Amino acid sequence: MTENLRVKSSEYIDETNRISFKFNGKTYHGFKGDTLASALLANNVHLVGRSFKYHRPRGIMTSGSEEPNAIVQVNPGTNRTEPNVRATELEIYEGLEASSQNCWPSVEFDIGGINNFLSPFFPAGFYYKTFMWPASFWEKYEFFIRHSAGLGKSPTSNDPDIYDHQNIHCDVLVVGAGISGILAAKNAAKNNFKTLLVDEKNELGGSTIFENNEFNKIDNKTPSEWLKKEIEELKNIKYLEIKTRTSVAAYHQYNYLLARENLTDHLEEKDKTNKIRQRLLKIRAKKVILATGALERPLIFNNNDRPGIMLSSAVKKYSEFYGVACGSKNVFFTNNDSAYESAMSLYNKGINVEAIIDIREQSESKIVKKLKEAGIKIYWSHSIVDTTGYKRLNSISIMKLSNDGASVTGSKIFISCDCLGVAGGWTPAVHLYTQSGSKLKFDEERQIFLPNQNTSEQISVGSCGGDFKIDEILKNLNQKLKDTLNINDTDLDSIKVEIDQENSKRNIWLLPSDKPLGKTKPFVDYQNDATAKDIKLALREGFRSIEHVKRYTTTGMGTDQGKLGNMHALGIIADTAGVKMGELGTTTFRPPYTPLTFGTIVGRNVGKFFDIFRRTPMNDWHVENEAEFENVGQWKRAWYYPINGETMYQAVQRESKAARESAGILDASTLGKIDIQGSDASEFLNRVYTNAWSKLAIGKCRYGLMLNEDGMVYDDGVTTRLGENHYLMTTTTGGAANVLGKLEDYLQTEWPELDVYLTSVTDHYATASLCGPNSKKIIKKIIPDLDLSDENFPHMSFKEAKIGNIQCRIMRISFTGEHSYEINVQASYGKDLWEKCLEAGKEFNITPYGTETMHLLRAEKGFIIVGQDTDGTMTPIDLQMDWIVSKKKYDFIGKRSLYRSDTMKEDRKQLVGLLTEDPNVILEEGAQIVSELNQSPVEMLGHVTSSYFSPNLNKSIALAVVRGGKDMMGKQLFVPMENKNINVTVANPVFYDEKNERLNA
Amino acid sequence: MFLINCPYCGERDQQEFKAGGEAHIERPKQPTELSDDEWAEYLFMRKNIKGIQFERWNHAHGCRKWFNMVRDTSNDQIKAIYKMGEKPPSQ
Known part of the structure; x- marks a missing residue:
């Protein structure tokens, strides 16, 4: 089996460069320039795989990307292994290993070959017909089917290679570098069109480059000799870029094409390291010339x-x-x-x-x-x-x-x-053409599908356009190029062709x-x-x-x-x-034309670049102090700060107690901030919030609730009036971008008459929220000359001040129910501000707390979190927040929907508090709530939205949405869990300091 | 992937834009005077045409401006683009 079938001689094979590789564990030799297929054939190896269903022995069928049989597993057992690689495209390199797929124990002796003899029992639809009954057995069948299905093996460890994406804009993209593609690219580039020529192979020239038929002549040379001269000339053309080993995978609308450029697959292992393996080219071309051949x-x-x-x-x-x-x-x-x-x-x-x-x-x-x-x-x-x-x-x-x-x-x-x-x-390769949305017609005489109606700026030239003979190709190419590029003359005008090709x-x-x-x-x-x-x-x-x-x-x-x-x-x-x-008609040709690796598709967006994230100016401090983080939208927020191996529960209990007993500090920089200016700013707020804004005095803050037009709560936050025509709106962390988008939408499309300008300033300011009975003393230490009396600086008001030389805005607002201040400084001073507060608060045991403690503290007060206690189906009435909905205003976003028959129903799900019978039992968030235990099916009344153990009340508390909950105060309900039923009582959602006395404590 | 000619920025890739649904649905000036059915008509009912459709688009990752587009949904050909407030081209 090791006889050499190499015949003299090819200029594309470098016989001085001998390469050894392994196929199915056996070492073979080939030369630089060989594909795995050509090297195996030179060693007289035809049997390379087994077929999918009958496990029939299969050999190499083709010499290109259309290969159905010779698909192999490359470098099996390594982290670079890849299944289903076409041996006809795989260039060999020293050390390459490949093996056959879909056979066991070997391609020479494959147990599955028995299927071939059982083939009368495996007709089309075998699986559909056989595994239908009994239906309950499907899970058993599935196990075996899954194990016998599939061809190669995917790698089990991380991909060591780097992949990349590149955007390319060009005047003309030529796909395929056979004779038509080369001539098209040459003439386009020579006429100053920025041209990109791509071909899936490593050499240019398509099939003409080895066309040595003595009866066909171009300018008295064989087609191969003539084309070599043309290729030589391509090197010196200014506007031409050529990419080989580049396969166009997809042709989308508006001449947007995706191509995979293969950069290292043909290199030895040692030369692959730290190089980009494959690059996904995202090409937007003004004109596309398809020369994909047949x-x-x-x-x-x-x-x-x-x-x-x-x-x-x-x-x-x-x-x-x-x-x-x-x-x-x-x-x-x-x-x-x-x-x-x-x-x-x-x-x-x-x-x-x-x-x-x-x-x-x-x-x-x-x-x-x-x-x-x-x-x-x-x-x-x-x-x-x-x-x-x-x-x-x-x-x-x-x-x-x-x-x-x-x-x-x-x-x-x-x-x-x-x-x-x-x-x-020959079948014209019209795959990419149809992917672009263009339509084919069938040529009954020649029995081929041909391009017919183009939907974008494109032409199909050469054999993919139905021209198979060299004289036809050159003649039609010439005319198509002139028409499409709008040029008067080309290189092709004076070519002389002699041919002996018959179409019969x-x-x-x-x-x-x-x-x-x-x-x-x-x-x-x-x-x-x-x-x-x-x-x-x-x-x-x-x-x-x-x-x-x-x-x-x-x-x-x-x-x-x-x-x-x-x-x-x-x-x-x-x-x-x-x-x-x-x-x-035909079946739909879908992308990709040849398979793409996942690496190529994701490019650089792996590991920490999988999704972008945002960090606050105080982030370094949180990291240094070993905070645990949680993702909120794209933000990394400090979740809690464990000390001495505390669990999350222990840390949160400690932080929550400290914040109410003395002082706590929270990094609130992630809250969305929108700067609103313009002479109609007050009117604008009136229209977007449910409550009234016209009478808010300069220097005062107000909480607002924003609805969707369907009446459901969309976002909330405190807005401060900085000046006559100037407001600063805060939004939820996760909702910031959407709120800005929504407000812009209304401003631009519904109310263009309003003089209002919106600017996102979320990233411009860092915010520290200081709360607790000692917060006032800490602020006093940092800003001694600021009058902090309730008369001068009451709850829900704002002051400009200076901490040293740093300008800051201080809002006296509270999300915890404690006396608290939110200090905003320019983002670059954020960490400095944070550290100053901690330093000043040391004597009061100031405790940094994270988002979890913030959630607990606000739940004690019954304050909602949009997105946790609401889910896009809750109106302000459902939330028992009727007080914030203005009855006087004629209109605001969502107002009309609050009077729809559906939103006015009495038995909608409404926000209530829940207390467990055993104060030590903490409900699970998301748990269902029922009023009957012995009913089947049982009606589910609602679910728990927030649940904590309150260290300040020394009992568990929960918020829940319950059907008709408003009228159930004091009623007993049940939360059925896997192993037990928990008795709960409906309560007021404000668990702590109902009279808000602590705000001014 | 469309190539969209933003009326403020010029031709840009579709990924910079956000589709905003059917165009030329004006928010009622006096919502409180509408019946439930009339309000529901504004709030919920949208056309889903195979063929020429008038749509709102936003250059979300660009100038943030909203504009209108006429698109043939059967082949995704963009027939016209015009600014908010401008008259739609005659059909």
Whole structure:
């Protein structure tokens, strides 16, 4: 098995650079320039994998990204392992390891191969039909199905590589660097269009670069020689950028394309480190030129999947480009002239061609004549009816095809061979074209789908646009370029082309065998093991839509997305159902064209960059003092400050007690702050808040509740009147951006007549909230000259002051019910302010507290948190906050909705307090509340929204929303838990200091 | 991914924008005079047209301005863009 099938010689293979690699644990050698596929073929390895369903041995089919069979696990068992890599695209490097997938214990001996012999029991829809009954068994089936499903293995440890995203804007994007793409890019760039040319391969030139057919000439040179000269000229064009190993994955609307640029996959392990592995290019192009080429079609005949059966174009590429003979006894099977070019290539290199089987009656082109003269046997009007060889093709049998192509006649001829090149014609690669939203039409004569209605600035050139012959390609390309780029002349005007290419083709979607269809295995989708039989079965069972047949038979649903077989599936459906292909349409081609790694998709947004976060100016202090943090929106907020190994519960109890007994300090910098200015600012606040604002004096603060137009509570916060036409609004931490957006919306669209300007100043100020009976003394120490008397600086008022030289705004407002001050300074002084307060508060045992203690303290007072005690279905009335809803104002956002029949219902869920019978039992937030225990089904009255153990009351307290709760004061309810039922009593939600005496304490 | 021509900033990527639902639904000037049904009509009812639709868009991660867009929802072609307060183009 180690014989060398390398033939002299290819300029793309560097035979001085020998590379060793491992495949299925065995060491092989190849050369720089080889793909894994070409290197394996040079070592005469065809068997590379097992098929998905029947575990049939499979070989390398193609030489490109359309490969359905040769998909391998790269570097198995490492953190760089990747499944489903196409061996035909994987460039080998020293130390590469790869292994076959979907086989156990080995690709040579695969237990699953038994499925092949059981195949009569696995028709299309096998799973749907078999695992339906009894329904309760699904979980048992699922276990086994999941274990046998899937191809490769995903890595189990972190990806060591770096990935990146890049935005690119260009005038012209050319996709595909075959002859059409190269000429298009060259002419665009030469006419000063900023042009980007991308190709999925590592070399430019597409298939023309190894087109050495002596009967085709461009300017008296072979196409390959001529194109090399063109490629050489690309280097010096100013506005042209070229990216190889770059595969366009998706073509979205408005010429927005995503491409993956592969940067290190072809490098040795040691050269991969600290480099960007793959880059996702986000390309916005003014014009897109698709030059994606065409994919050769296989032919569908009995046992057409054995290792050694390949596309004819692949046999040619391996011989011409990689210098590898795919077999020693080669046969071609064709319906057009393409196979003759492949045969000629082998013949010229001295590789044995046994025969050519052609389903056509004849062809008169020069190349056919030349091969005939060379003594190669051509069987006209013949078809292959069967093949043999389990792990490698060893013979084919052929019979004469009837005139209508529906059956075979005469006697069987056996031909011994080890490689069969199959040529079924060419399918334009229109995948990206249709992804862009553009529409195809079916060309009945040539049996291909072609671009028809463009929806964006785009053209399709070369074979993806339906031009297969070099003279047609150049002529049409020339005209399309002139039209689309609006230029008068191109390089292509003066090119002379001689060709000997004939288009004659005989298209038979499913070739007949001497056996009935039921006894044959004509594969349509190689990867998913869907045969022509399965498709016909689906039609017999009543499926008509191509989309349904696809899903039922899994045709085209593999990692290759049916690039080879989809057309045949359509053809077989059309023939069987007696409809025209054009009427049948195609399945939808969805991105990505070839699979993308997760790394490429996420780029740099991993680890700590997964989501952006915001930190307050005091953050460093919190970190130094070992605070635990919680995420609030994008903010990292200090949650609690454990001391000496305290649990969260212990820390919060301590912090809560300290704040009420002496002094506490909270970092409140994250609260949203919106600066509101303009002569209509008061009127504006009147319209957006439920309460009245016109009479708020300068220097005073007021709490406001904001509703949605549907009457539900949206946000709350204190707003301060800084001047006649100047307010500072605070919002909840999480709601800041949305509130600003909503206010802007009303200002710009509903009330453009108002003179109001909104500016977000959340990040401009740092805020320390100082509370507790000693807070006044601490402020006095920091700002000795400020008059803190209740007369000069009462609750709900504001003063400007200076702490040293630092200007600050102090609001006397309270979210804890204690005497408290919120001090705002310019953000850069935030940490300084914080430390000054702590220093001054030392003698009062000032205790920093986090968000959890803040929540507890406000719950003792029955203050709501929007988003915790409300959920978008609570009106202010439901919250028992009728006092804040102005009856006098004619209108405000949401007012009308408070009088809808639904919002006025008596039995809406309403906010109440709950006290547990046993004061030591703390309810779970989210727990359901019922009034009956022995009812089934039981009516759920509501749920607990906030629950804590109050150290200041020495009992547990909870807030809850309960249906009709307002009228249940003192009533006993139950909170059923998994192991017990908790008795609770409905109470006033204000648990602590009901008369608000502590505010002025 | 659309390319949206913000009337204040020029062509920008769709990810800078936020869609704001159907356009030209004016907030009633006197909500208290409306019946429940009339208010519900304003509050809840929105069209979902296959074809030409008038929409509000906001350049949320840009100039923060709201504007109107005419879009064919069947193929996502943007037919027109105009500022708030301007007359919609005739159909």
